Amino acid sequence: MTTTSSLADTRATTAVRLSRGTVPGSPVRVDATDGLLAVRTVSRGAVRAEVALVATGAVLLGGDHVVVRVDVADGCALRITDVGGTVAYDGEGAACRWDVEVRLGRGARLDWAGMPLVVAGGANVVRATTVRLGAGARLVLRETVVLGRDGEHGGRVVVRSDVADDVGPVLVEEVVASGTAPVPGVLGPYRVLDTLTDVHATDELEALEESDLPGPVPGATTLRLDRGGTVTRWLGAATHLSPVERALAHHRPKPGEDG
Amino acid sequence: MPTPPPATTRSAERTAPAPGTVALLLADARLPGGGHAHSASLEPALLGGLPVDDVPAWMAGRATTVSLVEAGTAVVTAHVLTTGGAHGLDAVARAWAARTPSGALRDAARLLGRGYLRVARTLWADHHAVAAAAGLAVRHGSVPRAVVLGAVAAACGLGPADLVRLTVYDDAQTAASALLKLEPLDPLVPARWVLDACAAAEPHVARVAACTTPDDIPSSGAPLTEGWAEAHALTQQRLFRA
Numbered sequence: 047m048t049t050t051s052s053l054a055d056t057r058a059t060t061a062v063r064l065s066r067g068t069v070p071g072s073p074v075r076v077d078a079t080d081g082l083l084a085v086r087t088v089s090r091g092a093v094r095a096e097v098a099l100v101a102t103g104a105v106l107l108g109g110d111h112v113v114v115r116v117d118v119a120d121g122c123a124l125r126i127t128d129v130g131g132t133v134a135y136d137g138e139g140a141a142c143r144w145d146v147e148v149r150l151g152r153g154a155r156l157d158w159a160g161m162p163l164v165v166a167g168g169a170n171v172v173r174a175t176t177v178r179l180g181a182g183a184r185l186v187l188r189e190t191v192v193l194g195r196d197g198e199h200g201g202r203v204v205v206r207s208d209v210a211d212d213v214g215p216v217l218v219e220e221v222v223a224s225g226t227a228p229v230p231g232v233l234g235p236y237r238v239l240d241t242l243t244d245v246h247a248t249d250e251l252e253a254l255e256e257s258d259l260p261g262p263v264p265g266a267t268t269l270r271l272d273r274g275g276t277v278t279r280w281l282g283a284a285t286h287l288s289p290v291e292r293a294l295a296h297h298r299p300k301p302g303e304d305g
Numbered sequence: 306m307p308t309p310p311p312a313t314t315r316s317a318e319r320t321a322p323a324p325g326t327v328a329l330l331l332a333d334a335r336l337p338g339g340g341h342a343h344s345a346s347l348e349p350a351l352l353g354g355l356p357v358d359d360v361p362a363w364m365a366g367r368a369t370t371v372s373l374v375e376a377g378t379a380v381v382t383a384h385v386l387t388t389g390g391a392h393g394l395d396a397v398a399r400a401w402a403a404r405t406p407s408g409a410l411r412d413a414a415r416l417l418g419r420g421y422l423r424v425a426r427t428l429w430a431d432h433h434a435v436a437a438a439a440g441l442a443v444r445h446g447s448v449p450r451a452v453v454l455g456a457v458a459a460a461c462g463l464g465p466a467d468l469v470r471l472t473v474y475d476d477a478q479t480a481a482s483a484l485l486k487l488e489p490l491d492p493l494v495p496a497r498w499v500l501d502a503c504a505a506a507e508p509h510v511a512r513v514a515a516c517t518t519p520d521d522i523p524s525s526g527a528p529l530t531e532g533w534a535e536a537h538a539l540t541q542q543r544l545f546r547a
Contacts, residue, residue, distance in 0.1 A: 206524075214396065215403035218524040222370075230355055230363035231346075231530040232370060239528060267532035272402035272411060279528055 057111045058082040062126070064095050065119040074122055082112045088127070096125040101132070106144065106171065108137020113145045116158075120151035120180065131161035134201065136168030144173040150183035150247075159294050162190040162238075162285055167225065169201035179211040179247030186244050188294055190285055193225040193237040200225025200237060211247035216273045236281040240266075240288045245275035265289040324463040328471045331457065334482060339420025343413060344483030344545035345476045346371075346530050349537030353529075357488050361498040363530075364480055365505035368473050370525040372506065374404045375414075375451040376472035377513050377522035380465045382455025384517045386434040394441045394452065400519035401449055407531040409538035413547030417450035418442070425457050434459035465514035470503065477502040483545060 058081035065075050074095050078085035082105050088096040105112060118124045134142055144163070150156055165171055177185055194200025202224040209217040223233045233239060262268045266280040266289050280288045330336055346367070347360070355363055378401040385397060405411050422435075422442055429435045438456035442448040451472065458468045481495035509523075516522055537543060 210403075214399045215519075217406060218400070218403045219406060219526045220524045221526050221528060229366040229370075229527075230359040231350060231366045231527045234355075234359075234529045236529070267528075267535050269406040269531060269535065270408045271406055272399075272408075277406050279532065281529060281532065 057113060059113040059115060060085060060099065061115040061117070062097055062124070063117040063119075064122045064124045066093070066122065081114075082110065083114060086129075093121060094123040094125070096127065098127045098129050100129045104135075105132060106134040106142045106169070108135070108140030108142055108169075110142040111145070112143065113147065116146070116148045116156060118148075118150050118154040118156055118183075121153045122151070123155040124157070126156070126158040126160075128159075128161040131164060133164045133166055133195070134169035134171045134203075135166050136201070137170055138168065139170075141170040141172065144171065146173075146175040148175070148177040148185065150177070150179050150185065152180040153182040154180060155184045155186075157186045159186075159188040160190065162192050163203075164192045164195055165201045165203045165225065166195055167198045167201055169203075171201070172204045172206070174204075174206040175208070177207075177209040177245075179209065179216070179245065181212060181247055183211075184244075184246045185209070186242070188240070188242045188290065190241070190288070190290075191223075191239045192285060193223060193233070198225070202226075205239065207243070209243070209245055211273075213248070213273070216245050216247070216275060217243065217271055217277065233281060236283065238280070238282050238285055238288065240280045240282070240285065240290045242278040242290050242293050243275075244278070245271065245273075248274060263289050263293040266293065322461070324458075324461050325467070327457070327461040328463055328467055331454070332471055332475050332478065334478070336424065337420075338424045339417060340475070340479055342546045343417060343479055344487075344547065345479035346410070346534055346547065347480040347483045348487060348543055348545045349533040349547065350530060351487060352537055352540065352543070353533035355533075357484075357490075360480075360484060360495075361501060364477050364498050364502040366527065367480070367530070368477055368502040368506040369509060370527045371410075371530065372473045372476045373469075373509055373513050373523040373525055374401070375454075375476065376469040377516045378404075378449065378451035379455035379458065379468050379472055380514055380516045381519060381522055382438075382452045383434075383458040383463070383465065383468060386437055386456060386459040394437055395444070396519045397455075397522075398441060398445060398449065398452055400522050401451060404522060404524045404526075405449075406526070407534050409534040409547060410531065411449070412538070413534075414449040414451065415447035416546060418448040418453050421450050421453040421457075422448060425453055425460070429457065429460040432460035465516075466510050469506075469510045469513045473506045474499070474503055486544060 060081035060083040061079040063077040073090040083099045086098045205221045207219045269277040425435045434456040477499045481499045
């Protein structure tokens, strides 16, 4: 993948690293670096933490290159919440990028129910999510992309996912959509692409126990990946109509579960 | 087009058909490879609500998305089997499966792979490339159609650009001929759409033909088509397997 120099100049990396505390019994350690997004620690437990990502200014503008790097150490669990959705504005020809790079250690977990990325008319966005799963790690990630604000066709977006573990690739996908040139079979007439990815790294090529997978979501498509794990997907007219929200409730921790 | 390496002394003594002739054979619906039971996702699309008027745009969309995943898989398979590179066929099949998130579409491709493998093992029985695809089928219990196509390309010396075009054409023609069984239409109308779909893929041919490793294989998805495929796999009211 090549990055044009104009984009590289405006790279701003936000990083979150979660690791065990140095003293036994102390809470997990959260190391954060703020970029175009700032990291706010919401809570910390023995192995879990929750952080919020807050935009520090207007994002995404043409030429912006947001990088969010997330690293969760062995046996730790991180929950990320977005404080607001993101609008990719008309860049008047300038492209922008939103790269998420996730590294999960052995048995680590990341839950990230992202808020929608709205691709305004004239915007040209590449959103790339790269995930490397340690043995037994689990990722639950919601990504919602909306073509256009209300009454608008929306710009162009490339949504890339690249999830792999030590064995090899788990999910590799690129969806290209444009509000002004809809393609039947890709998004067709719909402007919302709502995706809940639930993947689990395995030491061996064994599929997950059925009971570990979320049940099918009525009205959404559940794709069962070859290596185990699911992609639950809904295409529709407006985010508030999406049944993926219900699937997500399934994954929220019950009170008292957080340690 | 490069001359195919002789597989064995015996076959080298025979006059080999030109690779282009083999491509014609593979693209011919009269070849009993099992393709007649498939609609290249067209029946699922129509059942899912795709208007017939949108079929040509849908075909062009396929030719530039999911067909290129298949084509890239075939190209890398042929490359691996021709050069004996570090990446084995298992890695190619795994890359394909990671790029094919719909279980219904993986099942359909593996069913087609079985039919194609029967053709390949009969026609190129002595060739190591076909034996490698057959070996993969034994290890994994199945082999996707694109891997068998790549093995045949390696066996007969079909070049990567023509292999991409063959894959795209076969997919488009499968949809077009299925359409005639599903909708009353002048049979020459979808023939135009096949050519238009192949033309839409043409700007991508060089890029896909240049793929050499499993990571290079395109991953362009079509979420709506994948959703229709999953729904279709559960219905009894269908003419085609997928």
